[in-house]
Amino acid sequence: MKRLLMLLAVCLDFVHVSAQINTSQINTYSIAPPPNAAALARYGEIPVSLYSGIPSIEIPMFTAQSGQLQFPVSLTYHAGGIRVGEVASRAGLGWSLNAGGCITRTIMGLPDEQGNGFNSIKDRGGLKQGYGVTDYADSYLMRLGSGLEDTESDVYYYNYNQRSGKFMYFDSAYRTLPYSKLHIGDLDNFKKYIVDENGFRYEFRDAESSSTSSNVSESFINAPQAWYLSRIFSPDKKDSIILMYEDFSYSVSTRQEQETKKILYDFTTGEYPATVDEKTESSQMISGSLLKSVTGTGFQVKFYYSARTDATDKKIDSIVYLDGKGNRMKKFLLNYSYFSGAEKLRLDSVIEYGSGTQSLPAYKFSYLNPNSVPHLTSLSQDHWGFYNGKQNNTLIPYIVNRLGREEKLADRETDTAYLLNGILNKIDYPTGGYSTFEYQGNDYGWIKNGEAAPVYYEKSMSAGARLRYNTLGVPGAKSDTFQIQQKQEVSISYYITNCNDNVPCTSYNNLPSEGVVALYRIQGTQKILILQYYATELDRSTEGQVFKTLDPGTYSIDVNVVNPYDYLRGMVGYKLFTDSVITRKRLTGGARVAKITSYDGITHSNDVIKRYEYTMADKSYSSGVIMGLPQYHYSYTQLGDDGHSAMCGKRYTYNCYTSFSQMAPGSSQGGVVGYRRVTELLNTKDSTIRTVSYFTSAYNYPDWTIQAPPFPPAISFDWRRGLLTHKLTYGAGNELLLWEKKKYAIMPDFSYSVQNFKVQQRSFCVGSAIVNGKYLETQYNTEYFSHKTDWMPLISDSVITYSRGMRDSLLTVTAYTYDTTSLNPGVVTRTSSQKTITERFRYPLNYRTTATDNISAGIRNLQQLHILAPVIESWTSYSTGTDSGVTAGRFVSFKTDRPYPETVYKLMLNTPVNNFIPSAVAGGAVTKDNRYEPVIVFDLYDNQGNVLQQHKANDMTESFIWAYGNRYPVAAVKGMTYAVADGIVNAGIVSSSYDDTEIRNRLAALRNTAGVLVNTYTFRPLLGMTSATDPSGQTIYYEYDGFGRLSLVRDTKGKILKMISYNYQAPAAQ
Template identity: 25%
Template sequence: MIFIPKTDSLSVQILTGFLLLFPYFLYGQQKVENNKYASQSILTSSPVASSVLVYGNTPVSQYTGTPDINVPIHQVSFKDLSVNISLQYHHANGSKPDVFPGPVGNGFSLNNGGVITRISRGVTQNNFPSGTPIPVDFNPTADADWSSNAKMQNHIKTQTIFTNNNGRYDEYAYNFGGTSGKFYIDQNDGFRIKTAQGEDILVEKEVLVSKSFTIPAETQTPSGCTTTPYSNIITQANFIYKFTLTDSKGVKYTFGGTDPSIEFTRPGMGYGVFDVNNQNTVATSWYLTSILSPNGYKIDLNYIRDKFYITNEISVSDRIIAPNSWADNDNFPKGKVIKSTLFHPCYLDEIITPASKVKFTWSTASSQLGYNFSVNCSSPTDLNSQIYFYAYPQVKDATLSGRFPNKLDKVEVSTTAGTLKKTVEFGYTNSTSTRLKLLTLTTKAGTESMPPYQFGYNTAVPLPAYLSFKTDDWGFYNNKGDLYMSSTDPIYYYNLFNSATERQLYLNSRKPDVNYTQAEILTKITYPTGGYTEYEYENNDYGREAKYWPASILENTGGIQYTGGLRIKRISDYDFANHKATEKKYYYKKDYATGGSSSSGVLSFQPLHYAFFSGTVTAPARYVGTSSQPNFTGTMTYRQYSTDPMNAVTYNKGSHISYSEVTELNLDGSYTVFKFKNFDNGYHDNPAENYVSDNSNVGEFWKEDEMNSLELERGQLLSEGAYNSTNTLVQNSVYNYNDDAGRFNNNVRRIKFIPNPIFSVNYPSLRYTATLIYVYYPYLKTKTVTNYDQGGSIAKATSYTYAANRLMSTQSFLNSKAQTVLVSNKYPHDYPSDPVNLAMANKHIIAPVIETTTSVSGVQVNLVHTNYYAPFTGIYVPQNIQVKNGTNPIETRQNFNQYDNQGNLLEQQKPGDVKETYLWGYQGQYIVAKVLGSDFSTVQSQISQPILDNAATATDANIRTELNKIRTALAGQAMVTTYTYNALVGNSSITDPAGKVIHYEYDIFSRLKSLHNNDASGNVRVSYCYNYAGQAVPCTALAPTGSIAASTLALISEEPPLPVTLTEFNAVKYEQSALLSWKTTMETNSDRFEIERSINGKQWLKLGSVPSQGENNGTQRYSFTDSLPVIGAQSHGENLYRIKMIDSDGTFAYSRIQSLIFGTDSKVSIYPNPITIGENINLLIDDISTVLNIKIYDSTGTLVHQSSPQRKIAANKISAGLYMIQITYMDGSISTHRVVKQ
């Protein structure tokens, strides 16, 4: 029998017989919209999958006070495809004692591809409340009146339960390639993306009617606990086997599609409870398995599945209803309950490209702290805990104790031929008394090792054992949450929560404690160079709290209050021991610039641990009745209590703490104030569409449900004010975003069926809430930058509009003449009648800009149109570029004559100009020859393409011999430049049109070491050294008579080296003339300097000659004036200058190139070109503030880079190939520049 006393103090009478009610609360947690007043154990992704997702979901901004701590490991790349392997530290917001470490140590996540993780939100036909109608499989949101009172009332009267067999109500979180977000199935059964990022993603799925998975076999130790036959096969019906996400460039990312790449999760059971038809086995994660270019090449990611492991959580949670006849059969106190989750994990085994393979090595992470309880089904110790798995056929009599996930031991990078290029090894703690922590990260090559990354933690405050109850309300360590949790008597907890005094003491024990929140947090990273970064944290606090139903803000009357977790306080960078190079401090105050002291923090919810009701209840809208309660009237007493917050962090509120204003203080006293959208400044949630509920007089249960969340907009930067050290505002940027009232119509509809806390089989009290999930694009609408100087100010405003697919349509601003400049873009979907553009749009290749027009005061001044075609099936590339200036006729400026079947450009030319041909090798990855003055057919006929395709397995000498056939055959007819490569590293040699060779030498760690003349044993012309801490690398000796640091367009002289040391070469404009000056420090047998000019970097014109001193050991200065530079026209005003330094015996070398702009068609020059040395593209321009933006397009017309004005652009992530750099100026004009990345 079950005895429920009438007093608030529960005495000795307790349950004498144990009964289990299967239908609803046993396994419904992972399938049904949960009762938010009940302790929950929702099936989640594994620590491995969760750690991957954290990279995209953990906010990295001042808005949450979370620093971006990232450690690069390796970038896997092939052409324009890449996978970045790195570590991300995500515990900078505090350590949670009951969260088990991931595969690279506590607090770190491994970014090594991507994952889609499922959050189940609905009910299936095998999982629904007992005593209610059978679920119906239909879409309740399809009708226009889906949320009307009539429809909602009908749902509650019939107790309609919507099944989720097709995943209609699920939420899928994705993360790959720096892109993250969620997608849903909408009311029209189509996928909808929810992300603040400007990337339109096409989602497709492959569903299998039935699918069986083989998991690793488990050793069986017969226990007699179950007669269930053992099987290592998991069977799933109507199963999503594969997702394909296509980005706006047409690149397809496949998740799943192979058996070992799909992870399964299972809940623990109470003793004696059996699995039915695998219904509790849920696929929670699909890992990235391939990246496929629309041009046909791809990167594959292969996985392995290892044996299962288990994680646990603990709580005290009960729900007591009187009279007992209205309650379920578990209507009694149960005390502490452990809930376990079993994972069938997946681990990345290798990443394969046509040029490389990256191998991951794993081992069981058993040398770490584990759980201090064991599970023995033959003599169960806790019938209330959900810790048993023996009824699962795939577990049965397998050992459950000592189950740990794997840790990553090393990453090996090799060529496809099997040559090992580098190894990255992970070093961890090795103790069963502490959590697994990453200590070192060491890069090795051959027998040598670089100094390691070293990671330091706050070990002065150790974390407690798992399941110790020593946490605050948000799961962070506080070392006192267990003060009232030591009893094993369930009656004790009932009395604890029902005594107002004792309950308050317990609630106080769940507050944060600043002395413990920082336990074992990362505090220092030491780099291989010997420099290091130190991190200082402080506890989160808040000055106000968000309230719901209705949305409002409650100010703290008692001042600043602490809440769970950490925020960054200070980041200090040291270039060597005790020498601070930079430092940033952070202040989370309102009105910092004027001395404000109130916290800018906003708490998104206040935890709830106890609920009580006693009063008259009436029958629910649908009540069948029983013989003892045919009419159901009377008084009910209801109590609910839980150590976990009963209103735990809900799905769409985001972080539990956020900051509306944050100040970043620099070491020199200057600072920047950032202000963000938040609950307290106009971006609280919108009201839900509707709700209906039984027993609203008992409690406003729906107030714990979601409203229409504005999570998409919260955290967007509103303004950024820069102040100097004297507290003077010098620049203020104000940002406005998509505020179209119609944006809320872009949504996914949801009706949530939720049992009320007083629900039981005998008393089915329910509610339904109709809400919207907003999926619009919260794009930047306007940006206004105001600069303050000498009492005045200058403001510049830029406005943007976007198409429905998140691509920028227009950009407008005022130029210096107060004229409105409008830049408009068109994309493939804007040309539905053109078969090529239509085909591109149908393949989701939507990002290429087909046409850009620039208008000034409503008058079009420029048009650039790119025509695409398909030289091979499915390969879409530019055919030509047409330009129209003003009212002039449109004219073709560039033709792209021929491509290969990977979309590599083979031949191009300007109308009426010579042809420029490219040969590709190394499986189509790199340009191996550039020929100016001949067509592709002629050039290709001179060589064997298979030799070039397989160049990675041949010697450089053999490849140069093959390429020299072109040079020999076309001698005197064309200019031939050829290239060879060191696999996975970079150029190994460049041979210029004169046949001079520059050899690139790398050290064992693939770092550029030196440049040689003629052959690998030739004199060193440039040397690089890397002086890491404890590992000084000497520079290679230079030629004894000096060296010339040649540009990538330079010819290096024959031996002996040129006896001239050029230390300086400058070019400046003076009115319409170019003033050139240079300086030497040593001249031996020098004859003269010839000055040359070019408008395209190919053909050079000799302008004049300056005699040298001949013999000199001191500093000599020279100058030359070009009185007639090329202005505008074909060069767009760009003049390139170089000096040819000639010895008396005819030996010569070239200086670096300098550039000047004359006229108005172009104002900038780009160098170096080709890009071979260093990682920057440099813009030479007089005034960078005249530039609006910079865009870089590859040879297919795909945008690969876009940025605000900057003089240096990192090119290390740009693959080899031909690129067009488009620079848009403040006056609306545009200049384009061709560059080659080698």
């Protein structure tokens, strides 16, 4: 049988590597200005995903830089609620360390790359077509059903560079969902790489695999299930970041993750066998990795770990940031405890140290009801796996027994009294300020595009009948009729006895009572039996309580006495609903933020308070949309010989009830629910702002699902959801300030699909007869389905801005069309006040060139390096209805052998023109309008991409000398070529020097040349500028404290010009 192997080990580390070439803003190279006083950490900047209601909580640490590459390190917290089965990461429950990246996958059947895996499906002749929803088995279906061949795509998930998403194999290439221009491929041994739209390459070489042991079986997937980020390269391969890992194996013990009750039906001979209980308790051994270090040019980051008591995995103790010589720049210490009872790792604080022994005040974290977090093995779970506090003995919600009676086994409903336990509710900042978070449980008003059933006012009611055999010796009956207004679960209790007057109880005539308690549905003059109960005990009473779901209608509870001493009682508990609706909000799993209060540590009059409401305009309606409700039931049939029938002539039908949904309930943007409409209320001492936002959701774009065997996976369209469609902003007095409407469209050129096929055995018999290659007594449920990807960008944005008092308004409409080669805007049109401004853009792949000149060769080089995003040409035009013309234009050429700008051209116009000619390819070369003139020329670069010489049109040449491992510019010389400057100072020696005195002495010779302007600088690598000397020889010196913050500014004689101290507000008394 096919198995769905879910990787239990999640990506602990996520990469955030910023590496962008923004050629649309190319200017002459300039040296960064002198440092300003470091700003104290900003407090309370907590953005919220309004669509999911989940706040984005991040603790920034530092950003390391290696040439063109940046490597930020931070901690993030997922505030969507804590699931019972959630294992704390190496940074604590709910927390993730952002310092790396990974690709994981869900293996569907066989691994894609194995011999009969999905990637070989074309070589196997493609999917065999023509099977019905139910079909007799043949050799092909049996091979699929037994796992010998694979017809389902694995699903891959990536997270790096502040980007995350998923991809799959579509026929001959990997494609992301939604479609993007990421280029994804395989390295040796099925390792992965990703090249982004700017040519930056990410290699995922460190693989992770796992084996699973359970009380049923053991399994080992001889294929990787995760690949960790190992290397990052700039497009020119001159800059790189290397991540090093240590092999580390650990186990993860899971809860009783699967439980099934199998009830046999259609059994005519002998006694029914007992209900089959199947329970699977498993643990997973992961052969994984620990991130130990990250190394770039001039920096290293080291990670230190220690053991923990809640798992055999480790926890992160500290992160140390070092310069190229091994000197410590920063250190972050993470302090932990454990959620009592749950024994799950809890992050309590983060302390920053500088280069010395001093530390800043800590980030401190508080959690709601930390002593009431459930253990991993708790059965107190709602349908979505969140804690509900119910005393369950199983996770199977219900069964229907052989008599058709529904028996409730577990309460899996959401309970907000327990749901929020253990969630982060306060952050104390080093500044003395804090942020507090108040949450609510999620709710919903829609299931896809169907309105959820409302919640009515209700009253508990009961109907009952009781009767004792009378003294006249006459049998009798009694009945009570009641109405069920809407479908509901009712309780039925019964009591039957025929004890005589003796003690102890002795049954009349030494037989159980023959009385009956029965429930009927009344239809006209007919009474249809629903269920009935007889006495089963001798010399004692027979009693019990069951639960049954009843449809609307008229019912009666009846009792009948037959013999002396019979006494019977039957009671039905049900609910009476009024016509008034309480609410159209139904609870579901997970948390959403309701209020965020940010205090600056100085005065509460500065508090920033944000409140959130997740309702439609009619506040009795939740705006939440879920994908569907869980389904816990399926059935199958076994054919065989019961001793009375021919081989395979007897049918055994099993109804199976499980602890897990046969279809995943689905998710939206990382949450259980997506909200169609959200109101945010912002209150500060200066203003009150209310915004109402509307989003696309599963109401508009539901997943494709089939809630029946063989239960194919949902086809998700999550990328179409959570898009802002309308936004209204109100000020004081509910005055409308801004109205905005956005439209999106699916681009058919980027729609792809890949067909899959899933089978599940429906019936089988060992001795099944074969006719024309078909096993007649063995059947399969089958389903063809297709995974899809597409791209749905913004195509228009309309904004109306209102003046105070709404006396005037201004409508601005921006329309977008897109360049299909880069997915960037190709044409942007803005219309306002009867005037239209249009900007047009061209990108590298817009030029089909054979590189017969330098400009086309430079563009061809970009294409070969998968650098798709830079703007080669842009021009702007206007139209008023009576007048039009091109007003500006710019063209950028690139070096032929390296992806660096060479010349920036500007369209030289005195007045708008109507005869502008956009650049094009002719004869393999790029042509452009003859009014373009060069304004900036980058004459010379070194091997690391540093500018060595440049000049503006009709201006003097400027050259640059670099030092500190060729990473920092130490001289800017106007009026001198680089070759002359190199001859004076020997730039090769200066470039490798880290000594400020040596650098200053060598650069001093530049000032002896007449007619040049020389600015010189020194730096502390990774910290900042330490001195700046102007052309007159006056020097300003900059000094830093142990935390890398500017502390002193001195003049050329050492006199203090500025002294800066950093004082933190003491934390408020608790």
